[in-house]
Amino acid sequence: MRFSVTLELLLVIFCLHKTEVCSLNILGLFPYPGKSHFFVFRPYLEELAKRGHNVTVVSHFPQKVPHQNYHDISLAGKTKILEDVFPLQKSYWTVINILHFILEKGNSDCKTLLNHEDVQKLWKTKQHFDLVVTEQFVSDCSLGLAYKLGAPAIGINSHVIVPWQYERLGIQYHPAYVPFLFLEGGSKPSLYQRFERTILHNYFNYLYKYKYQPIDEETLAEYFDDIPPLDYLAREMKLLLLYHNFVLYGSNLLPSNVIEVGGYHVAKPQELPQDLKIFIEESEHGVIYISFGSMLRASSTPRDKLEAIIAALSELPQRVIWKWDEASLPGNPKNILLSKWLPQNDILAHTKVLAFFSHCGLLGTTEAIYHGVPMIGMPVFGDQPGNAAAIEESGLGLQIQITELSKEVLLEKFRTILNPEFRKKVKFISMAWKDRPISAIDNAVFWTEFAAKYSNITFRSRSADVPLYQYLYLDVFVVFTAIVICIGFLVNYIITLLLRRIAKKFKQN
Numbered sequence: 001m002r003f004s005v006t007l008e009l010l011l012v013i014f015c016l017h018k019t020e021v022c023s024l025n026i027l028g029l030f031p032y033p034g035k036s037h038f039f040v041f042r043p044y045l046e047e048l049a050k051r052g053h054n055v056t057v058v059s060h061f062p063q064k065v066p067h068q069n070y071h072d073i074s075l076a077g078k079t080k081i082l083e084d085v086f087p088l089q090k091s092y093w094t095v096i097n098i099l100h101f102i103l104e105k106g107n108s109d110c111k112t113l114l115n116h117e118d119v120q121k122l123w124k125t126k127q128h129f130d131l132v133v134t135e136q137f138v139s140d141c142s143l144g145l146a147y148k149l150g151a152p153a154i155g156i157n158s159h160v161i162v163p164w165q166y167e168r169l170g171i172q173y174h175p176a177y178v179p180f181l182f183l184e185g186g187s188k189p190s191l192y193q194r195f196e197r198t199i200l201h202n203y204f205n206y207l208y209k210y211k212y213q214p215i216d217e218e219t220l221a222e223y224f225d226d227i228p229p230l231d232y233l234a235r236e237m238k239l240l241l242l243y244h245n246f247v248l249y250g251s252n253l254l255p256s257n258v259i260e261v262g263g264y265h266v267a268k269p270q271e272l273p274q275d276l277k278i279f280i281e282e283s284e285h286g287v288i289y290i291s292f293g294s295m296l297r298a299s300s301t302p303r304d305k306l307e308a309i310i311a312a313l314s315e316l317p318q319r320v321i322w323k324w325d326e327a328s329l330p331g332n333p334k335n336i337l338l339s340k341w342l343p344q345n346d347i348l349a350h351t352k353v354l355a356f357f358s359h360c361g362l363l364g365t366t367e368a369i370y371h372g373v374p375m376i377g378m379p380v381f382g383d384q385p386g387n388a389a390a391i392e393e394s395g396l397g398l399q400i401q402i403t404e405l406s407k408e409v410l411l412e413k414f415r416t417i418l419n420p421e422f423r424k425k426v427k428f429i430s431m432a433w434k435d436r437p438i439s440a441i442d443n444a445v446f447w448t449e450f451a452a453k454y455s456n457i458t459f460r461s462r463s464a465d466v467p468l469y470q471y472l473y474l475d476v477f478v479v480f481t482a483i484v485i486c487i488g489f490l491v492n493y494i495i496t497l498l499l500r501r502i503a504k505k506f507k508q509n
């Protein structure tokens with residue numbers, strides 16, 4: 001005890017001396033109730049607390065085991081946690097429907113946030129924060145609160161960039177090579193795919209900016225009367241921690257204040273429960289792991305597709321572990337172990353796990369990359385189509401669309417990724433993924449502290465502020481055209497003059 005007090009004192013003296021960033025008061029605002037989102041943020045927030053920052057977190061997922069320096073303001077119970085709500089089906093209709101659903105969610109999350117007594121206390125007691133970290137997804141409401149608290153803000157994503165983030169960050173969205181995360185096509189789309197993503201990208205941006213964001217602004221106006229437009233506040237964010245890494249998604253053009261921190265959530269593997277351990281270790285030919293995440297109802301998978309998957313698996317010598325929300329599968333296959341909950345990261349870490357068949361959520365995908373497990377991705381909604389395309393393009397696995405899913409096609413893909421040569425390649429890419437000058441979590445913490453330390457400097461890319469007419473060269477084009485026309489007239493004038501002179505001379509002669 002005495003020792004730790006002395007240590008703290010020393011730390012304070014050291015901090016004052018070096019004018020270093022020491023213990024910061026950090027507020028995390030996470031009003032979106034998506035489990036798979038917050039599970040990405042949690043290790044980051046815990047790490048900040050572990051390093052001595054005083055972290056206050058508003059979320060739907062309060063700690064079960066309290067950590068030092070980590071204070072919860074719990075929104076739990078205020079709204080339904082998003083889990084197992086979407087069926088395993090895919091169409092434009094579902095893409096658009098889900099978008100409306102989550103954007104409406106963003107609006108109601110804003111109300112839930114500002115309505116909470118303990119959140120209101122923050123601004124009523126004028127609690128001081130050095131930095132606010134907010135999730136960047138379907139609502140910018142939190143940025144209004146950060147503004148009210150007078151604290152600089154940074155954003156954090158649990159996925160790659162969503163359509164409405166491009167403009168504010170000054171990143172060029174180009175349908176020809178930038179993956180559109182909600183649709184297929186990756187970075188090499190066909191003409192048809194470029195057409196559909198052009199329409200949807202603009203439609204999503206329109207919806208976000210003109211339909212849903214104004215609703216958040218109205219909600220904020222019920223509490224405060226001086227909040228600038230949310231689009232302005234979004235541009236004022238110091239930086240964005242992006243759950244992204246170029247080894248998976250390919251090299252992209254990102255401004256310097258968009259920091260790639262993909263991969264930090266992967267925890268050190270723990271010992272497996274006895275039954276799983278025995279099941280895996282006693283397998284002669286290794287194990288295939290299947291999970292469609294926390295957002296999909298496995299039991300609503302169309303029956304014929306389910307039977308195709310089971311039939312394909314029955315032709316393979318491997319054992320199968322399947323996260324399944326019901327007690328049995330049609331036909332009760334012998335080589336398949338079912339469970340509603342599984343320690344995914346620990347399973348993927350086992351050397352006898354040879355393949356991962358999933359919906360391509362970014363959490364599981366990242367864990368599989370980390371442990372070098374080849375994947376088959378069957379994407380459904382959200383960022384999954386983008387992730388699945390990235391997996392295939394980077395050589396980490398293959399993708400299969402639900403529409404093309406049949407026993408033969410799936411079996412062919414399994415045989416490809418189970419090939420030892422393929423696995424060797426994946427292990428090599430996994431090595432590249434982990435080979436970094438600074439670990440993802442250290443990187444995330446460094447830039448968080450950096451943002452607080454230099455909060456009065458703007459790091460926004462100039463490209464975010466350039467007016468459209470300049471971006472499209474319109475003014476340059478006008479000037480250029482004017483010059484060309486002037487020169488044209490001048491040349492025309494001179495030629496006419498010369499011709500007249502010559503004509504005159506001829507006449508005189």
Ligand SMILES: *[C@@H]1O[C@H](CO)[C@@H](O)[C@H](O)[C@H]1NC(C)=O
Pocket residue numbers: 025054055056071
């Ligand atoms: C740390 O955060 C808690 C919760 O927001 C707050 O009550 C406390 O005053 C903070 N501590 C310091 C030293 O600022």
Ligand SMILES: *[C@@H]1O[C@H](CO)[C@@H](O)[C@H](O)[C@H]1NC(C)=O
Pocket residue numbers: 456457
């Ligand atoms: C930012 O704040 C620091 C410390 O208060 C000050 O020295 C510096 O001049 C400020 N910079 C700008 C650009 O305002």
